[in-house]
Amino acid sequence: MISLRKLSLQRGSKILFDNIDLTIHAGQKIGVTGANGSGKSTLFALFRGEIHSDKGDLDMPSRLEIAHVAQETxxxxxxxxxxxxxxxxxxxxxxxxxxxxxxxxxxxxxxxxxxxxxxxxxxxxxxxxxxxxxxxxxxxxxxxxxxxxxxxxxxxxxxxxxxxxxxSDLLLLDEPTNHLDLDAVLWLEQWLKSYPGTLLLISHDRDFLDNTVNAIAHVEHQQITLYTGNYADFERQRAARLALQQSAFEKQQREVAHLHSYIDRFRASATKARQAQSRIKALERMEMIAAAHVDSPFYFSFRAAESTPNPVIRLEEVSAGYADNPILKGINFSLEAGARIGLLGANGAGKSTLIKTLAGELPVVAGKRIEGKDLRIGYFAQHQLEQLRPEESPLQHLQRLDSSARESELRNFLGGFNFRGEAALGPVAPFSGGEKSRLALALLIWQRPNLLLLDEPTNHLDLEMRHALTLALQDYEGALVVVSHDRHLLRATTDRFLLTANGVVSPFDGDLDDYRRWRAEQSSAEPASNGGDKSQEVDRKARKRVEAEERNRLAVLRKPIEAKIKKLEKEIESYTAEKTRLDSLLADADIYLDEKKELLKTSLMQQAKVTEQLHQAEEAWLEQHAALEEILLPETQ
Structure with missing residues (x-):
């Protein structure tokens, strides 16, 4: 067990943590979230012993084996x-x-x-x-x-x-998916599910968090709040908490207004289409997540294109790649106006090659690439960050694109990407990877493209910026082709997939869950690698039979545990709702009046009881999950 008790930490003049209490149990898998600069990476440095707290205690077991990813090689x-x-x-x-x-x-x-x-x-x-x-x-x-x-x-x-x-006993991962493609992310996800130690994971990939962690530690306002469940559960709980906070604020404002009214009266008496589908999905989720993102600093939308050709672009019998090494062959592809396509495929299978070919950055080896009239491409790839001018400001970059636009209009637009005040006027040179990605996206969006080609657009972007980009892409009316390891972005913004595999581009008939299964089947069909030596192939039917028997055996073991987990989750939800009600009741000043003494006493007793019940249910939930992971461990190794 790792404990932070009354811990405070300051970096320079900035207070990151103030009087924090946090307990991490052995075997817990915790996602660490929070705005950039809130102290997530500093927390990891604290656990590694690279820095020390200003006040309070950090208790860790002796001889704890800690693993983390080095940033330099x-x-x-x-x-x-x-x-x-x-x-x-x-x-x-x-x-x-x-x-x-x-x-x-x-x-x-x-x-x-x-x-x-x-x-x-x-x-x-x-x-x-x-x-x-x-x-x-x-x-x-x-x-x-x-x-x-x-x-x-x-x-x-x-x-x-x-x-x-x-x-290791404790694994610290800070944005591990940033340099991975979707296939590697899926593999890492499975590996982490079977990891027996304690995991602390900083990630801006909500699907990755949903599938790997059982708790969220959210860093905000110099505090760390621990939420039970995955990222989707955290969003719901935080939304409810913010809604309660807003409700309490509004009630307080009504009370203040009532007091002011009373004082004023006293003084007076004394003196005197497709996008529609995406929007439907967004609306379905809006109630659940909107409150959790009310404090996002990002807001922007794509400006309408001046014209839209149809088809936008065509590839006829195209071979793509390099003259001596074409990676894709025989591509026949017509991209219609308003198409929303996600590209799938293993690393090196040709996803980026196809996007570069569509963008015209890579000339076709054979065949024809035909552009629609008035085609205007917005192409985003990581190498474009290197093309930013280090000595110029975000505002100057935008003015280069549109010298006739008013400065106030450009600054308002940059504000939607959180480039405000000095951030819009200072040089780009000291910007982080996330800030450079935001600027590159801002420059692309300003140009009103009718075809968007995005190659891993979410690398280095935090959760709030990813959320804003997803909503903006749902509103975008042009054609879209995207490669991304962020499955939430793919699900929310695309309506069909193309697969690059074995040198061919073909439609993929299925969703991302189907793709995960397809990749698993492909991997099981490949000979296992043992330091480069190929193992003997086994009889496939016999292996399938053994695997099916093992799945059935595990299902029998899992069923009662999963039933207990479901029951405990309902109890946790019920206890949380009751605790929220009691907290709200006890936050009301009226309950402390003399005539409500009995209600106050009863409410305090109920609050203590339900808090203990909630704690016990959460502990039991963790124990059942640990038991479930122990069963699943051989299956995922």
Missing amino acids: PALDVSAIDFVLDGDRELREVEAALRQAEDAHNGELIAELHARFDNIEGYSAKSRAARMLHGLGFSPEQFDKPVAVFSGGWRMRLNLAQALMCR
Whole structure:
């Protein structure tokens, strides 16, 4: 168990945490959310011992093995797979001790170390590392390549694999999906579900949080509030809390107005189409999530395009990629006005190649690319962030695009992307990745495109900006093609998918859940990789039968636990509602009048009782989830 007691922490003149109490139980999986700059990464630094609190206590078990993802990777000559194996520190220690014992011809120690090596699964370590690399998108040919040959994004994947290789008690992940594609995100999601230790996860990907955590620690107003459940549960609970807060505020305002009225009277007496479908989805969710996003600093919409060709663009018998290496062949594709398409496919299958070809950034190897009349493309990709002028301000970037626009109009527009005051006038050079992404999107939106091509637009964007972008895309009337690992964005803004696989672009008949199943089937059909060696193929029908029997066995074990979890969730919901009612009642000044003494006494007793009941139900919920994960662990390994 990890406890923060009355903890306060200040960085420079900014107070990040003020008198915080927080308890994290072993095995909990907690998503850490909050606005940029609220202190999420600082909290991780505190757990790693890199900084210390100004007041209060942080209690952590001794000999706690903590794993985190390094932000930098030097250009090392060590191979990718050895770099990942370095994450298992005990493994490397035993290997080094074995070499010394063998050099000293110490037979007894050698036997002890071999036993220890076996206990820590040292003989299968290389196989585990290979599976991690494969899951994160590395091909077997890349396993033995030196770290130095990989680009920055791929080195971040290596850092992630190294952190996962560590047999840790506490795993700290800060935006682990930023450099991953959808397939790697799906793999990581499954890996984290089976992780037996305590997980703290900072992420702006709501689907990823929904599928990996069982609690949310929200950092806000120098406090950390722990919510039970996943991100969707957190949004509902926070929305209810904000609504209650607003209700209490309005009641207080009525009381203030009543007092003012009374004083004034006293003085007076003394002296005298498709988009419609997307909108329907948004409306269905509006009640649930609107209150949770009332304090978002972002608001913007796409300006209507001056004209819209139809079809927008056509590809006829196109081969795309490079002259000596076409990645996609025989593409016949007509993009109609108003089309909303998501691209799916494994890493390297050609998603970005197709988008670049549509954008005209990559000339076709063969065939024809035909643009509609007055086509105006808005293309967003990560490399475009490098094209921003470091010495110029956001306002100057926008003025370059439209010198005739009034400065006040441009500044109002930039304000929707949270570039206000000095942020709109200062140079871009010190901007974070998220701020640069916001600016690149702002520049793209100002140009009124009738075709939007988005390649991972949510990288570095926080949850509030992703929410604002999703709503803006739902309103967008032009054609849209998007590649994203953010499944919420894909679900909310697209109405069909194309799959790039085996050098071909084809319609994908299904949703994202179907795609997850399809990828799982593809992976099970591939020979397992064990450090580059191919295992023998087993009889597929026999394997399917064994898998079905195992699923049935697990279903029998899961059913009573899942029933208990469902019952406990209803109890938690009931206790939470009752506690909210009592909190509201006790916040009313009238209850403290003499004539309501009995009601006050009863309410205080009820509040204490329901608080204890809620705590017990939450503890039981966590225990049942731990039991369920123990059953599911072999299934997901």
